Amino acid sequence: MRIISWNACSVMKEKKDLFLMSCLENKIDIFCIQETWLKPHIKPEFHGYNVIRQDRIHTSKGGVLIGIKQNFHFTEIELELDEEVGDRIELMAVKLVLPGGKGLYIVNIYNPSGSNGIIGQIIEEVYQQIPNSDDIIILGDFNAHSNLWCRCNVINKSGRSIEATLLSTNMILSTPKGLPTRINPQTGDSTTIDLVMANPRISCSLVVDILQDLVLHSDHNPVIVEIGSKYPTGINERRDKFRTGNVNWDDLAAKLKDVNIRAVIEGEAEIDKKIEAFQDHLVCTAKEIEPFGPVGFSKRKKSAWWNEECLNAKKEVCQKRMLYRR
Structure with missing residues (x-):
């Protein structure tokens, strides 16, 4: 904290x-x-x-x-x-x-x-x-x-x-x-x-x-x-997040097209209010398609470039290292 x-x-x-x-x-x-x-x-x-x-x-x-x-x-x-x-x-x-x-x-x-x-x-x-x-x-x-x-x-x-x-x-x-x-x-x-x-x-x-x-x-x-991290602040407690494992991105994109974004961001409201309204539209639209619920935090940071090919390569390296040690 x-x-x-x-x-x-x-x-x-x-x-x-x-x-x-x-x-x-x-x-x-x-x-x-x-x-x-x-x-x-x-x-x-x-x-x-x-x-x-x-x-x-x-x-x-x-x-x-x-x-x-x-x-x-x-x-x-x-x-x-x-x-x-x-x-x-x-x-x-x-x-x-x-x-x-x-x-x-x-x-x-x-x-x-x-x-x-x-x-x-x-x-x-x-x-x-x-x-x-x-x-x-x-x-x-x-x-x-x-x-x-x-x-x-x-x-x-x-x-x-x-x-x-x-x-x-x-x-x-x-x-x-x-x-x-x-x-x-x-x-x-x-x-x-x-x-x-x-x-x-x-x-x-x-x-x-x-x-x-x-x-x-x-x-x-x-x-x-x-x-210090040893003090129990509760920041890392479980909270609701979107589960993006099986998202139908085409459906989400189609629904977002139906939202009148221009009406949200135009007008005389302050910029913070516009950002908040825009976020609310995105979240409400996403909830119609994607499950929303408690997801635990992962201590390992996920890299944007990490994919299944990288995962298989790492497994292969581990297997060959085990064979070498034998």
Whole structure:
């Protein structure tokens, strides 16, 4: 499983498309964005992901968002926090439902000011609300400076607050020290203010790094969190697929000719909506001809050039090797 955390400084127009393309290229399952700068009337599409968001209503900028790939089961979690938190911290949380009913909580936090001394208390309150049987990953832009994770001699109130929380709880900071998560556009100096922390059980499975060399027009580098393969995420569970062994391709082609594709792709709808409608037409047409049901995943990757002739040649090689060994 791969998670990205990124302070986007707006996800409008081309920046959103570039980020989504990067997510697809890097096989991202979940993304957490801070500073979306979105308002309720602005509704960008993130094709392939279910998106929940919390916009900053009364002032400019701000806002947090979580996108979850559509093959995951999840619920949005309402956390019980002090009333003053809403004015000083922006956060939201989801719970992923993993095999066996186990839960993985993803908490996305944006702390607008490094002088905010209650951020550590908020992290602790969130952590205490998670059942001991479940796991939690807290990540985001904390604007916190500390010698524990920064290669600098500066420490601010947010940094001291998070330090105290890490010492008073058993949470583990997973961000490597000195990871350049933000680049100062004026001086070129790097700081580590985008952090990842987790409970001990899952922290040993986390690898945290940044995605570099991406032109995303933000002073923050996207932070990528990879969860090790031994952690039971349930991504590779069995799912429904088309069985293409005995497809009558002529019948399928004939039915597709009857579909008015031009009517689907023309019009004033957004391109994501057109792609989705086109896919729905293909799937519905294919289901009329081809059986659809659970098919297990194969660990061996199938090559496009592999055919029956290659298979027979491999069998012959194996037989002759056995004769040689005798």
